[in-house]
Amino acid sequence: MRKGIFNRKTNAVRAVDGVSFTVAKGETLGIVGESGCGKSTTARLLVGLEGIDAGDLIFDGDRLGVDLSLKDLWDGVQMVFQDSYASLNPRLTIEETIAFGPKMRGVAADEARRLAHELLGRVGLAPARFAGRYPHELSGGQRQRVNIARSLAMKPRLIILDEAVSALDKSVEAQVLNLLRELKDEFGLTYVFISHDLNVVRYVSDRIMVMYLGEVVEIGPVAAVWEKRAHPYTAALFAAMPSMDPDNRTEVPPLAGDPPNPIDPPSGCRFHTRCSFAEPVCGKTRPKSVAVDGAADHDAACHMLDPISGHSKSAGGSRL
Numbered sequence: 001m002r003k004g005i006f007n008r009k010t011n012a013v014r015a016v017d018g019v020s021f022t023v024a025k026g027e028t029l030g031i032v033g034e035s036g037c038g039k040s041t042t043a044r045l046l047v048g049l050e051g052i053d054a055g056d057l058i059f060d061g062d063r064l065g066v067d068l069s070l071k072d073l074w075d076g077v078q079m080v081f082q083d084s085y086a087s088l089n090p091r092l093t094i095e096e097t098i099a100f101g102p103k104m105r106g107v108a109a110d111e112a113r114r115l116a117h118e119l120l121g122r123v124g125l126a127p128a129r130f131a132g133r134y135p136h137e138l139s140g141g142q143r144q145r146v147n148i149a150r151s152l153a154m155k156p157r158l159i160i161l162d163e164a165v166s167a168l169d170k171s172v173e174a175q176v177l178n179l180l181r182e183l184k185d186e187f188g189l190t191y192v193f194i195s196h197d198l199n200v201v202r203y204v205s206d207r208i209m210v211m212y213l214g215e216v217v218e219i220g221p222v223a224a225v226w227e228k229r230a231h232p233y234t235a236a237l238f239a240a241m242p243s244m245d246p247d248n249r250t251e252v253p254p255l256a257g258d259p260p261n262p263i264d265p266p267s268g269c270r271f272h273t274r275c276s277f278a279e280p281v282c283g284k285t286r287p288k289s290v291a292v293d294g295a296a297d298h299d300a301a302c303h304m305l306d307p308i309s310g311h312s313k314s315a316g317g318s319r320l
């Protein structure tokens with residue numbers, strides 16, 4: 001059932017520390033947090049682009065470095081980045097761009113070309129018009145469709161989308177998001193969807209993982225995380241998002257200041273320097289992840305949620 005398990009201790013700059021999560025086959029896991037929270041590092045670790053100090057990466061039941069090589073991992077995982085132009089070779093036509101990966105894997109030129117045309121059509125770019133063009137002849141939205149087609153050509157099981165729609169206009173963004181949703185069902189894909197835009201993540205994700213300074217502070221089904229906002233950071237992040245949604249409660253104070261330097265994170269709970277509910281224990285002891293309202297699939301790491309330490313009932317009562 002489980003697609004991947006990811007568990008890392010720290011790297012040199014502590015960009016990600018003790019992060020552990022699973023992505024179920026066929027789901028979209030959204031990762032949110034401010035810039036510098038470790039979202040992109042987590043994505044890079046997932047595809048083996050960052051060094052691994054401790055922990056395991058398990059993909060479809062196989063452990064990286066044990067029964068899974070980096071090459072095998074790369075066969076199953078693709079990434080789509082924010083900068084659609086930088087991701088494309090300016091000297092290759094769109095057809096050549098999409099056919100390149102399959103050809104590298106030994107697919108015959110004719111077949112790779114046929115696949116490129118088929119996928120171009122599938123992402124909404126008529127092959128007759130677009131196959132021979134170069135990246136600079138396309139709009140940002142068209143280039144991102146090419147990046148998606150190029151990923152699909154590698155027949156991935158997991159696609160990591162790192163701010164993949166963030167550079168697009170809102171109307172184009174909506175079209176690409178809808179395309180991604182259709183492709184997920186059609187190709188049986190699993191997504192890890194990274195964005196600073198909570199509205200977008202809420203729209204596409206089945207579950208949300210909230211990161212702060214390289215740690216996971218809350219993870220759970222979208223509806224539960226949205227409704228409960230159990231971790232004070234989640235509550236502040238959601239309260240700060242621009243929204244037309246009348247359900248977006250605003251009584252939580254918005255986040256003050258910038259996140260501390262991840263190279264030297266605060267002791268205890270890393271959020272304690274910005275948390276309105278911090279108590280002395282928060283600066284001393286790192287909170288454990290606990291089930292929110294006993295739910296098996298919803299966890300948050302905050303002392304005041306921990307029934308064992310029984311901490312700070314007043315904060316819990318006044319917060320929402």
Ligand code: SF4
Nearest residue numbers: 269272275282302303
């Ligand atoms: Fe705030 Fe303390 Fe909870 Fe951290 S552990 S989020 S500082 S109340």
Ligand code: MG
Nearest residue numbers: 039040162163
């Ligand atoms: Mg990033």
